[in-house]
Amino acid sequence: MGLYTKTSCFQGKNIEVDSNFMRPWNSKKGGFRACTYVFALATLENISFVANMSAMVLYFKNVMHFDLSASANTLTNFLGSTCMLTLLGGFISDTYLSRLNTCLIFGLMEVMGLVIVTIQAYSDKLQPDACGGKSSCIEGGQALMFYASLVLLAVGAGGVKGSLPTLGADQFDKKDEKGEKGLASYFNWYMLSTTFGAIIGVTAVVWVSENKDWYWGFFIGTVTAIAGFLVLALGKSTYLVQPLANSPIAKIAQVIVVAIRNRGLLVPENSEQLYEISDKERDPSEEKISHTNQFRSLDKAAIVGEGVNPGPWRVCTVTQVEEVKILTRMLPIIASTVIMNTCLAQLQTFSVLQGYFMDPYLGSLKIPTASIPVIPLIFMTFLLPIYEFIVLPFARNITGHPSGITQLKRVGVGLVLSFVSMGIAGIVEVKRRHQAIRDPFKPISLFWLSFQYGIFGVADMFAMVGLMEFFYKEAPSGMRSLSTSFAPLSLSFGYFLSTAFVNIINAVTKKVTPSKRSWLQGMDLNHSHLNLFYWFLAILSFLNFANYLFWAKWYKYSEDTNESEIYVEDTNRMDAIQE
Numbered sequence: 001m002g003l004y005t006k007t008s009c010f011q012g013k014n015i016e017v018d019s020n021f022m023r024p025w026n027s028k029k030g031g032f033r034a035c036t037y038v039f040a041l042a043t044l045e046n047i048s049f050v051a052n053m054s055a056m057v058l059y060f061k062n063v064m065h066f067d068l069s070a071s072a073n074t075l076t077n078f079l080g081s082t083c084m085l086t087l088l089g090g091f092i093s094d095t096y097l098s099r100l101n102t103c104l105i106f107g108l109m110e111v112m113g114l115v116i117v118t119i120q121a122y123s124d125k126l127q128p129d130a131c132g133g134k135s136s137c138i139e140g141g142q143a144l145m146f147y148a149s150l151v152l153l154a155v156g157a158g159g160v161k162g163s164l165p166t167l168g169a170d171q172f173d174k175k176d177e178k179g180e181k182g183l184a185s186y187f188n189w190y191m192l193s194t195t196f197g198a199i200i201g202v203t204a205v206v207w208v209s210e211n212k213d214w215y216w217g218f219f220i221g222t223v224t225a226i227a228g229f230l231v232l233a234l235g236k237s238t239y240l241v242q243p244l245a246n247s248p249i250a251k252i253a254q255v256i257v258v259a260i261r262n263r264g265l266l267v268p269e270n271s272e273q274l275y276e277i278s279d280k281e282r283d284p285s286e287e288k289i290s291h292t293n294q295f296r297s298l299d300k301a302a303i304v305g306e307g308v309n310p311g312p313w314r315v316c317t318v319t320q321v322e323e324v325k326i327l328t329r330m331l332p333i334i335a336s337t338v339i340m341n342t343c344l345a346q347l348q349t350f351s352v353l354q355g356y357f358m359d360p361y362l363g364s365l366k367i368p369t370a371s372i373p374v375i376p377l378i379f380m381t382f383l384l385p386i387y388e389f390i391v392l393p394f395a396r397n398i399t400g401h402p403s404g405i406t407q408l409k410r411v412g413v414g415l416v417l418s419f420v421s422m423g424i425a426g427i428v429e430v431k432r433r434h435q436a437i438r439d440p441f442k443p444i445s446l447f448w449l450s451f452q453y454g455i456f457g458v459a460d461m462f463a464m465v466g467l468m469e470f471f472y473k474e475a476p477s478g479m480r481s482l483s484t485s486f487a488p489l490s491l492s493f494g495y496f497l498s499t500a501f502v503n504i505i506n507a508v509t510k511k512v513t514p515s516k517r518s519w520l521q522g523m524d525l526n527h528s529h530l531n532l533f534y535w536f537l538a539i540l541s542f543l544n545f546a547n548y549l550f551w552a553k554w555y556k557y558s559e560d561t562n563e564s565e566i567y568v569e570d571t572n573r574m575d576a577i578q579e
Contacts, residue, residue: 029171029237029238029239029240030170030171030172030238030239030240031171031172031182032171032182032186032189033238034168034171034235034238034239034240035168035171035186035189035190036235037231037232037234037235037238037239038164038167038168038190038193038232038235039168039189039190039193040193040228040231040232041103041160041164041228041229041231041232042164042190042193042194042197042228043193043194043196043197043200043228044197044224044225044227044228044231045107045110045157045160045197045224045225045228045229046193046194046196046197046198046201047197047198047200047201047205047220047221047224047225048114048201048205048220048221048222048224048225049157049197049201049221050197050198050201050202050373051201051202051205051206051209051217051220051221052117052153052201052218052221053075053079053348054201054202054206054348054352054371054372054373055205055206055209055210055214055217056075056078057071057072057075057348057349057352057353058071058210058352058353058356058369059121059209059214060074060075061353063121063127063214064127064128064136064137064138064146065128065129065130065131065136065137065138066136066137066138067136068353068520068525068528069502069503069506069520070136071349071353072349072350072353072498072499072502072520073499073502073503075348075349076345076348076349076495076496076498076499077495077496077499078150078153078154079345079348079491079492079495080491080492080493080494080495080496080499081154081158081492082153082154082157082158082161082488082492083158083161083488083489083490083491083492083495084158084488084489084492085154085155085157085158085159085162086158086159086161086162086485086488086489086492087158087162087482087485087489088155088158088159088162089102089106089158089159089160089161089162089163089481089485090162090163090166090481090482090483090484090485091162091247091248091249091481091482091485092159092163093162093163093166093167093481094244094245094248094478094479094480094481094482095244095245095246095247095248096244097244098241098244099163099164099166099167099170099239099241099242099481100167100232100233100236100239100241102159102160102162102163103159103160103163103164103167103229103232104229104232104233105159106155106156106157106158106159106160106163107156107159107160107225107228107229107232108156108229109152109155109156109159110152110153110155110156110157110159110160110225111156111222111225111226111229112152112156113149113150113151113152113153113154113155113156114149114153114218114221114222114225115222116145116148116149116152117149117150117153117218118215118218118219118222119145119215120142120145120146120149121213121214121215121218122213122215126141126142126145127142128142158488161485161488162481162484162485162488163481165187165190165468165472165484166472166480166481166484167239168186168190169183169186169187169472169480169484170239170240170241170242170480171186171239171240172186180402181396181402183402183469183472183473184392184402184404184469185388185392187465187468187469187472188384188387188388188392188465189388190468191380191384191461191464191465191468192380192381192384192385195377195380195381195384196381198373198374198377199374199377199378199381201221202371202372202373202374202377203368203371203374204220205217205220205221206368206371207368207371208220209368210368210369211368242477242480245286245477245478245479246478248323248476248478248479248482251316251320251323251324251478252323252324252327254301254312254313254316254320255298255301255316255320255321255323255324256301256324257313258300258301258313258314258315258316259297259298259299259300259301262300262301262303262305263297263300265300265303265305267296267297267299267300267303268303271291271299271318274291274299274302274303274318274321275302275303275304275310275315275316275317275318276288276302276317276318276319277317282319286319286476286477286478287319287476287477288319289318289319289322289323289326289476290318290322291318291322292322292325292556294325294329294556295325295328298321298324298325298328299318299321301315301316301320301321302315302316302317302318302320302321303315322476323476323478323479326474326475326476327475327476327479327483329474329555329556330471330474330483330486332551332554332555333408333411333467333470333548333551333552333555334486334489334490334493336415336544336547336548336551336552337411337415337463337467337490337494337548338490338493338494338497338544339418339494339497339537339540339541339544340414340415340418340459340463340494340541340544341490341491341493341494341495342494342495342497342498342501342537342540343418343419343421343422343456343494343537343541344418344456344460344491344494345494345495345498346422346425346498346533346534346537347373347376347421347425347452347453347456348373349498350520350530350533351372351425351449351452351453352369352372352373353525354428354429354432354449354525354530355369355372355446355449356369356525357432357436357443357525357526358432358443358444358445358446358448358449359442359443359444359445359446360446361445361446362445362446362447367446369446372446372449372453373453375449375450375453375454375457376453376454376456376457376458376460377457378457379454379457379458379461380457380458380460380461383458383461384461387461391404392404406557407466407467407469407470407473408466408470408552408555409466409552410462410463410465410466411462411463411466411467411470411548411552412545412548412549412552413459413462413463414458414459414460414461414462414463414464414466415459415463415541415544415545415548416459416545417455417456417458417459417462418456418459418463418541419537419538419539419541419542419544419545420455420538421452421453421455421456421459422452422534422535422537422538422541423534423535423538424451424452424455425452425531425534425538426531426532426534426535426538427531428448428449428451428452429530429531429534430531431444431448432444432448433525433526433530433531436526437526464487467486467487467490468484468487471483471484471485471486471487472484474557501533501536501537502520502533505518505519505520505533505536506518506519506520509529519532519533520533
């Protein structure tokens with residue numbers, strides 16, 4: 001199994017226990033059976049979350065009377081906050097609560113937020129009147145209720161999404177070949193589960209919101225979320241539970257502080273002279289990590305100074321230092337995917353607003369404007385099983401890699417498709433606006449948006465699944481929830497960057513354009529220049545992909561790094577013995 005074991009007293013008997021999961025070896029827990037409950041919540045909770053994500057930009061505009069920019073920015077700020085708060089969920093589930101308890105506690109907060117937003121959507125007295133000329137008309141008690149619901153939704157959904165994927169991934173042993181293959185498949189099935197939920201959300205629930213009433217859509221989302229959390233709780237007896245770890249934030253801080261304190265010391269050539277503890281002393285949640293030569297300055301934290309007694313904040317173990325090195329190596333990868341998620345934000349805001357000014361009929365079927373994101377979801381629904389059952393086994397036979405191709409290569413494919421999608425989005429917007437100005441009564445079909453949505457759906461499938469698997473597999477054992485949260489953290493930065501770009505573009509273009517009109521302001525999209533904004537993002541995405549190639553090539557996977565470093569150190573020791 002690759003994990004050390006220790007004897008534990010279990011119901012009066014000495015039983016060998018897996019130190020990673022603290023469970024009897026003969027337990028039948030875990031695996032895909034346990035993941036069934038995780039997939040159920042991923043589907044049911046996503047019905048609510050994605051329906052809100054798709055429809056809220058129109059809810060903000062038509063019910064709360066925000067203008068175009070304020071509607072888009074409010075949504076991206078909400079989504080950015082939600083994704084950033086996945087770090088909180090990951091941190092708590094690694095350190096203070098189990099993954100299951102974290103999901104359920106934060107799930108309660110999410111349900112409370114849904115209840116409040118449902119009540120506000122139901123009562124006209126809790127909604128603002130149109131004010132005209134202002135970016136937002138909401139104020140007073142209405143504003144307090146509105147923003148309180150968004151805060152609860154962001155904190156609750158963030159905590160759930162920061163712990164749920166790791167709860168499922170913990171059901172597989174990544175040190176075992178069978179478990180590693182199961183883990184690679186798990187992330188594909190998890191993504192497919194969220195996609196099923198999203199399809200129901202952006203079709204059925206959004207249709208109810210637009211054709212019946214907004215509060216009915218929010219109410220349905222509340223019910224499905226409650227059902228999902230109940231199902232997750234029912235699976236409690238089937239889950240493998242990873243032991244809680246020491247605070248990852250404290251461990252990182254200790255390495256930095258001690259390394260700075262020891263900055264005047266020389267790092268020994270022989271890494272065995274650095275401080276390390278035995279397996280018997282090690283925390284059950286921690287796996288030993290071999291020394292690497294990258295970021296040598298951090299090794300100073302593992303030097304035992306003269307007259308210093310080993311202890312926290314005095315000296316760090318090699319494993320603790322290597323955990324910080326792993327996280328440091330991940331940072332450029334996170335940064336390189338932010339621009340792609342800025343592009344994603346446009347498909348959830350401005351592209352939905354584009355659809356509002358297009359012909360919603362496909363034949364006799366009327367498509368709700370906020371249901372446009374179903375296009376990439378349908379692509380993903382077919383492509384994920386094809387990838388799992390056809391592409392993945394074929395790629396495994398060729399490469400010998402459990403995931404078919406490495407996680408970073410999957411992310412690279414997603415980055416390429418993202419700038420292609422933005423380029424096409426700009427072309428479609430030119431066609432849409434030209435037709436709207438020429439003949440306002442015959443707008444182009446909503447079908448034209450399928451090109452940008454479909455291509456980006458494939459991009460998201462490759463990039464997001466690749467990132468989640470990458471961060472989980474590469475992360476230190478006691479930081480897996482925190483590290484898996486790095487994927488939505490990239491989403492968070494992308495949403496916030498979208499808000500910043502919209503504000504900057506509006507401010508700059510208002511000053512430099514002959515008409516003195518901003519590209520993205522006002523209530524009428526036909527007098528904006530959304531196509532130029534899309535092409536700006538396409539160029540930026542292309543430059544970002546070049547940047548990503550550099551960092552992806554520079555990155556060394558943990559297993560490859562450890563194997564090469566062990567070989568080098570063994571060679572050096574043999575040379576020393578021969579001399």
